[in-house]
Amino acid sequence: MLGLNSKDFRLLLIVLGLTMLAPFILNPFPESSELAQFNAGYPDLMQRFVIFGIFAIGFNILFGLTGYLSFGHAAFLGVGSYAAIWMMKLLTMNVIPAIIMAIVFAGLFALLVGWISLRRSGIYFSILTLAFAQMSYALAYSVLTPITGGETGLQAKTFDPRILDGNAGELGRANLFGLEMSSSYELNLGAWEFTFNTGYYVAAVVLLIGFYMSIRIFRSPFGMMLRAVKSNQQRMNYTGLNTRPYTLAAFVISGMYAGLAGGLMVAMDTQVGPERMFWTASGEVVLMTILGGAGTLIGPVLGAGLIKYMENIISKINESILHQWFAFMPDGLEDLLISLIYPFIGKGWHLTLGLVFMLVVIFLPGGLVQGGQKVAGLFRRKKAEKSATATKPAE
């Protein structure tokens, strides 16, 4: 189907199901219950899931396939964001030109950075990309203020020209041919409340397209060459292949994915600041990819989801919520338990993330995907044992 084999097509259907039904899946707890704070089905967070999913899918095309670890991908995210907001200011609040130009500019910038950085491999490549990203960040903060708005960043304003829209002197809202990104439909089913947000579904469709393209790249001769680059560059050369164009193409493609993610961020929330390019943002996408499983198709999406979930949900838990949870315990025990858990919640969510990351890297070097495979293997073995014992009496 669609040029995919049955296994890949099933994976695409799973992602389709997950993204389209996300408002239900992420809101399993009734609004009034205490567990409602673990619900992640609100538009802002769901948008972030898919946008960072796209970012990580693109990063995985570079890191997962060629093994080149870029530490500066946030720069492309930032360039895409700035390109998108300028399109919204100058042309129209329709998100289509913004997203397209975000991809184009991020791709061009990736071409420049890749052309220089890919002269080296290994740690030197990582450092070069990191240097580029930090330069971009510093420039956006200072010298490039006329373009980037410096530390205040850029926002959509009432007096923007917006040539195609014909500015009526009011603040425009990001839309897709009139359909506003921020508009939502709320569905109340008994105690549950589900939100269907336009912006989320636009981003989800883009994620599906991006995911489909990444499957095609993985299974193509080009993808095979990229895996060969990771495996043995020496043999590549002595097979008459030039590795540079392959790695550069992969770098530009993954830069364009990052630009797309940046453009979508602006489409959802019409503002940009230079902190989007800070090196921690580049590090985050590395974590997402490794946590989910570098070089696997669905891993980066899972990794992005897990990190964004922890960032937004665990960080919301505070001391008074803990007191509520453990109120049934004797006072001394309650205080002890809370003081033990406290470092891992709220602002301490990084500690939780760090521990999870360490556990995954040590016990599941293939990421969450490997964990899933192990569990699936366990079930399969049990089934096989069962059928083996079931056939015995027949003998």
Place this chain on the structure above:
Amino acid sequence: MGILEVKNVGKRFGGLKALDNVNLNVMENTVHAIIGPNGAGKSTLLNCLIGKLIPDTGSVMFDGQSVLGRKPHEINQMGISRVFQTPEIFGDLTVFENVMIPIFAKRDGAFRMHAYEHMMDEKDIVAETEKMLIDVNMIEKRHEHAASLSRGDKRRLEMAMCLSQQPKLLLLDEPTAGMARADTNNTIDLLKEIKASRDITMCIIEHDMHVVFSLAERITVLAQGTPLVEDTPENIKGHPKVREAYLGEAAV
């Protein structure tokens, strides 16, 4: 005229003269062996031929064109393939993909972006890959990861990868190093079979005299960076200078 002509090649590493005025003429469709004690400059010479090192002096002509100053992948495209001392294969890829890549490279050149097709949809390339795997007797291992193969199979796979490019000249750097006798004999048989079945020139660097004397038609003896003598295997065996410099007990 030889297919590979090395003239007055010299290479220094600091104060060490690794190669000094080396002349070598490999005739088309022959098996030419280069032997010599450790440190004689065999590997340095080979690296000069494939663009890994650039000699300080002299010239290297292949098929009427100079190879000097060209990048390894360009030299490979001229028709020189190389088998390494430890097999250089794509360990993370399957056996099938390993053989597929050189066939793609032969058809498409150094770079072509096929990011839209499924690799198994390239029917002609799949067919050619299957044929090559049948030729080297590895078809039943097609789905295995190359890194998990035995050493002998890795060598066989690397050979298949080189041959699928249909090179004019195949360079072999100690193809049987570290192999058990049975594996060595298998490799000799494989090389003989390759030689018999196609027009190919081979240049072998080897330590094992058994291998050299069962395959080579011409032998060049290197010692301390200079060719000592070049002759047929029969004459080399009896050559007093060679016995003294290198063969020693091995010839007895």
